[in-house]
Amino acid sequence: MNTEKQLYTVSIYTENNIGLLNRISAIFQRRHINIESLNISASEIENVSKFIIVVNMIEEDVKKIIGQIEKQVEVIKAYYHNLDEIIYQISGLFKIKSELLFEERQIQNIIKESNARIVTVNKDFFVLEKSGRKEEIVALYDKLSVYGIMQYTRSGLISVSKEEMKISTLLEYYNN
Structure with missing residues (x-):
């Protein structure tokens, strides 16, 4: 595991609900983590939004953040990638x-x-x-x-992962 700070993108697939942005940003704020870039848009799945948050931190802390984010009721799935793993x-x-x-x-x-x-x-x-x-x-x-x-x-950074993310399969289940 990488113990040096580097830029990571946190991709979060969510239902589009009021107040979610505040709760997600509070997760970063509580840990005193500065958000370098933030983009929220529609995703490839109907009625599902995608947050792309760029942070500069160590991998272990990113994993903890992902765990906290996924506890939010409206969050379907969250991922993280370093810049080499995305376009x-x-x-x-x-x-x-x-x-x-x-x-x-x-x-x-x-x-x-x-x-x-x-x-x-x-x-x-x-x-x-x-x-x-x-x-x-x-x-x-x-x-x-x-x-x-x-x-x-x-603008904030927008990205897609180089590797296939199994989110489409997960979201097919979500939409049924």
Whole structure:
């Protein structure tokens, strides 16, 4: 078992009930664990939500957290993975003054080199979107910040496991 802190994703399949987010976040809060990233969305199974929580901790503590999370009535199943065991993406949105798109040739080069895409352009601003690893989003931010960023936001990590998770079988039972 790994005794060094590292990033783990905690994937939680749940019923979609009011108050569950508070109870799950309280489990982390009681242990003084900072949540690095949080995403909640629909899952591959109808009427089942999926939480993806990123934490920096040791594996033994992640296992304890999983046990606590699974005690919640609405939780169907919880899993944890290190970053090598998942395929993941993060998205960043960058709002920049439109004049820079036309006046600063280097901005167009940065967009091409980073594989970012322009989401919208109007007379006052344009918006770029970049999906990838956190390091890629941060690198684009660093390059664009020289020219001035009007607004910036980054999503939580979203992921799927590399190995098959038996959740679909479990959820077939749940839906019957």
